[in-house]
Amino acid sequence: xxxxxxxxxxxxxxxxxxxxxxxxxxxxxxxxxxxxxxxxxxxxxxxxxxxxxxxxxxxxxxxxxxxxxxxxxxxxxxxxxxxxxxxxxxxxxxxxxxxxxxxxxxxxxxxxxxxxxxxxxxxxxxxxxxxxxxxxxxxxxxxxxxxxxxxxxxxxxxxxxxxxxxxxxxxxxxxxxxxxxxxxxxxxxxxxxxxxxxxxxxxxxxxxxxxxxxxxxxxxxxxxxxxxxxxxxxxxxxxxxxxxxxxxxxxxxxxxxxxxxxxxxxxxxxxxxxxxxxxxxxxxxxxxxxxxxxxxxxxxxxxxxxxxxxxxxxxxxxxxxxxxxxxxxxxxxxxxxxxxxxxxxxxxxxxxxxxxxxxxxxxxxxxxxxxxxxxxxxxxxxxxxxxxxxxxxxxxxxxxxxxxxxxxxxxxxxxxxxxxxxxxxxxxxxxxxxxxxxxxxxxxxxxxxxxxxxxxxxxxxxxxxxxxxxxxxxxxxxxxxxxxxxxxxxxxxxxxxxxxxxxxxxxxxxxxxxxxxxxxxxxxxxxxxxxxxxxxxxxxxxxxxxxxxxxxxxxxxxxxxxxxxxxxxxxxxxxxxxxxxxxxxxxxxxxxxxxxxxxxxxxxxxxxxxxxxxxxxxxxxxxxxxxxxxxxxxxxxxxxxxxxxxxxxxxxxxxxxxxxxxxxxxxxxxxxxxxxxxxxxxxxxxxxxxxxxxxxxxxxxxxxxxxxxxxxxxxxxxxxxxxxxxxxxxxxx
DNA sequence: CGAAAGGCTCTTTTT
DNA sequence: GAGCCTTTCG
Numbered sequence: 171x172x173x174x175x176x177x178x179x180x181x182x183x184x185x186x187x188x189x190x191x192x193x194x195x196x197x198x199x200x201x202x203x204x205x206x207x208x209x210x211x212x213x214x215x216x217x218x219x220x221x222x223x224x225x226x227x228x229x230x231x232x233x234x235x236x237x238x239x240x241x242x243x244x245x246x247x248x249x250x251x252x253x254x255x256x257x258x259x260x261x262x263x264x265x266x267x268x269x270x271x272x273x274x275x276x277x278x279x280x281x282x283x284x285x286x287x288x289x290x291x292x293x294x295x296x297x298x299x300x301x302x303x304x305x306x307x308x309x310x311x312x313x314x315x316x317x318x319x320x321x322x323x324x325x326x327x328x329x330x331x332x333x334x335x336x337x338x339x340x341x342x343x344x345x346x347x348x349x350x351x352x353x354x355x356x357x358x359x360x361x362x363x364x365x366x367x368x369x370x371x372x373x374x375x376x377x378x379x380x381x382x383x384x385x386x387x388x389x390x391x392x393x394x395x396x397x398x399x400x401x402x403x404x405x406x407x408x409x410x411x412x413x414x415x416x417x418x419x420x421x422x423x424x425x426x427x428x429x430x431x432x433x434x435x436x437x438x439x440x441x442x443x444x445x446x447x448x449x450x451x452x453x454x455x456x457x458x459x460x461x462x463x464x465x466x467x468x469x470x471x472x473x474x475x476x477x478x479x480x481x482x483x484x485x486x487x488x489x490x491x492x493x494x495x496x497x498x499x500x501x502x503x504x505x506x507x508x509x510x511x512x513x514x515x516x517x518x519x520x521x522x523x524x525x526x527x528x529x530x531x532x533x534x535x536x537x538x539x540x541x542x543x544x545x546x547x548x549x550x551x552x553x554x555x556x557x558x559x560x561x562x563x564x565x566x567x568x569x570x571x572x573x574x575x576x577x578x579x580x581x582x583x584x585x586x587x588x589x590x591x592x593x594x595x596x597x598x599x600x601x602x603x604x605x606x607x608x609x610x611x612x613x614x615x616x617x618x619x620x621x622x623x624x625x626x627x628x629x630x631x632x633x634x635x636x637x638x639x640x641x642x643x644x645x646x647x648x649x650x651x652x653x654x655x656x657x658x659x660x661x662x663x664x665x666x667x668x669x670x671x672x673x674x675x676x677x678x679x680x681x682x683x684x685x686x687x688x689x690x691x692x693x694x695x696x697x698x699x700x701x702x703x704x705x706x707x708x709x710x711x712x713x714x715x716x717x718x719x720x721x722x723x724x725x726x727x728x729x730x731x732x733x734x735x736x737x738x739x740x741x742x743x744x745x746x747x748x749x750x751x752x753x754x755x756x757x758x759x760x761x762x763x764x765x766x767x768x769x770x771x772x773x774x775x776x777x778x779x780x781x782x783x784x785x786x787x788x789x790x791x792x793x794x795x796x797x798x799x800x801x802x803x804x805x806x807x808x809x810x811x812x813x814x815x816x817x818x819x820x821x822x823x824x825x826x827x828x829x830x831x832x833x834x835x836x837x838x839x840x841x842x843x844x845x846x847x848x849x850x851x852x853x854x855x856x857x858x859x860x861x862x863x864x865x866x867x868x869x870x871x872x873x874x875x876x877x878x879x880x881x882x883x884x885x886x887x888x889x890x891x892x893x894x895x896x897x898x899x900x901x902x903x
Numbered sequence: 904c905g906a907a908a909g910g911c912t913c914t915t916t917t918t
Numbered sequence: 919g920a921g922c923c924t925t926t927c928g
Contacts, residue, residue, distance in 0.1 A: 229918080230918080231918090256918060257918080258918050259918090282918090283917080283918095357917095357918060360918090421916075422916080422917080422918090424915075424916065424917090425916085425917065425918075524915070524916075525914090525915055525916075526915080526916085527914085527915090527919095547917085550917090581904095584904085584905070586904065586905095587904090588904050588905080589904095590904090591904095710918070711918095712917070712918060713917085714917095728915090728916065728917090729916080730915085730916045730917070731916085731917080752915060752916085753915095754914095754915065755915095764916095768916080789919095790914080790919095791913085791914055791919060791920090904928105905927105905928090906926100906927090906928090907925100907926085907927085907928105908924105908925085908926080908927100909923105909924085909925080909926095910922100910923085910924080910925095911921100911922080911923075911924090912920105912921090912922085912923100913919105913920100913921095913922105914919095914920095914921105
């Protein structure tokens with residue numbers, strides 16, 4: 171089969187441009203994944219490049235798996251040698267192989283957010299800082315932000331400019347020490363440490379540079395600085411770097427993704443070829459117009475013209491209901507209508523929402539009406555307490571240095587080792603500069619000195635018992651299959667009795683059974699390999715990876731997770747001020763633009779039918795509140811909408827405030843000048859910029875302006891030396 | 904030491 | 919409303 175035959179001219183151009191850097195700006199539904207897949211196939215089949223010399227980075231493991239499947243179809247051969255995966259998975263692999271060079275044991279564990287938080291708390295405690303005054307979550311996030319920007323504790327120390335940052339620096343420093351003591355890497359470390367490895371070991375970098383002749387990166391708009399740097403390093407030799415992204419679909423800035431990467435790309439690779447994919451193959455004309463109405467209100471974007479040859483399609487349905495329950499019922503009844511009247515099945519339908527908590531009302535209603543559904547995410551399987559407990563046992567067996575996991579299980583199920591004892595062990599470990607595990611071993615030996623007096627013989631016995639348990643399991647781990655090992659853990663800890671005694675015990679035990687069946691998939695490997703592979707998998711899987719496409723059931727999913735997917739019928743629920751856009755974005759125009767992009771991502775998932783739902787009341791936390799309809803709804807041209815619900819009954823809708831930012835009541839005319847959103851301005855100091863938001867204060871205008879060079883600033887119209895400029899100004903150039 | 908009860912806070916998105 | 923923490927009592 172000819173790899174190029176099925177591509178349109180722009181797609182073909184993107185596939186054939188194999189020499190040098192390429193930036194593909196691809197709108198939703200423009201065949202972006204197809205282009206990447208075909209490009210790899212083209213490299214292998216037409217250019218004779220071995221898959222061994224190609225690296226392709228995807229956003230999720232699922233996307234990676236799908237690409238591998240499609241490639242094998244396209245090429246008619248397996249492509250095992252191809253490096254394909256998420257940045258995190260690829261980095262983990264590199265670090266396992268090369269970690270020795272930077273003092274990272276090849277059996278290092280990967281800490282997730284929960285582990286990170288525990289470690290942050292420990293660092294706080296050790297530094298005698300009050301966790302009430304310094305919220306651990308905030309510190310964790312600040313550390314993560316630093317790492318995503320490749321700022322080491324030392325670098326951080328040099329740029330400290332506030333008391334809070336001073337604290338962050340100290341916690342960050344200690345946090346890293348604790349990580350290294352545990353032979354652990356957190357998510358951010360996977361990226362940062364790989365970059366550092368390459369920075370400090372040029373001979374290792376050279377090997378990888380020579381290997382990867384071609385590099386492809388998908389969802390480029392959601393990469394962070396560390397990922398950008400990594401890519402730049404590996405592509406340093408051949409510069410055959412192809413990145414694909416859509417700035418309008420950038421929705422991960424809170425994970426420190428940096429849209430500037432797209433802008434930097436053209437600066438760092440001036441010879442880059444830029445290809446635009448603008449033809450949409452997914453949605454109807456109507457859906458595309460709705461999407462365009464919503465996204466065009468963003469100020470910080472390059473206008474883009476998407477088009478399609480698809481039919482006009484039905485108008486989008488806007489449904490207003492009284493509360494979340496009624497909203498869920500509307501979804502169910504519309505789905506039933508679709509199934510009976512159109513050729514749409516359950517698995518063609520997806521319900522998307524801003525926050526996971528919204529899934530509850532939906533689930534209850536789906537259950538009540540007996541409509542099958544698959545829930546993506548929510549309380550994530552591998553995050554569940556009981557599942558993490560068992561994994562913690564496995565981690566300790568695999569890597570006894572892992573202090574976080576050891577602390578987690580040392581008294582689970584309860585064996586009389588309380589917080590006080592753990593503290594004693596921890597200070598002993600710190601005083602002797604050793605791991606908690608070593609402390610446990612030393613202290614529980616009857617002939618050890620120095621600590622006995624502070625621990626009762628009774629406790630020492632408990633510790634010795636636990637130590638013996640771990641030793642025994644560790645010995646068994648050499649011989650038993652992985653599922654056998656899990657059985658041993660369960661048996662010796664009496665975990666079943668422990669968990670069945672708790673609330674929802676049955677359900678939790680089922681989760682353990684489920685975990686065991688995952689473990690069984692690794693039984694054919696050698697015990698050592700199985701444990702390593704299993705632990706790696708459970709650290710890096712995401713919920714979306716587990717989505718079963720074939721099951722005939724409605725998908726319930728967050729807007730974030732829906733990125734990259736498509737469905738014939740899409741329901742977006744909770745289009746209300748405070749939900750979508752989320753209230754957290756109210757005072758930050760940049761975040762507000764991201765909310766808008768999120769809405770855009772949701773809309774553009776739909777192929778044929780789109781339903782936008784909004785309810786008058788919603789009880790998200792405790793008391794129920796009345797919310798106004800989302801400003802995004804107001805941005806859609808009325809002729810694209812066919813209304814249902816409250817609007818249907820009362821043709822003259824209840825007067826609701828106009829949310830268009832442009833028409834916010836402006837203050838009394840200023841003698842200088844009055845500006846509105848979207849105006850281009852020049853500031854005597856900050857240069858040229860664009861107005862993102864206007865806030866009328868009592869006798870002034872508070873402006874948020876994105877300056878080309880100086881970034882986003884908040885200014886007062888009466889004071890700022892501003893002039894309005896007419897000429898068209900391209901923010902991104 | 905551990906279970907139970909009461910009080911507190913903070914409510915987003917996830918590799 | 920839930921999850922987390924602290925307090926209290928056995």
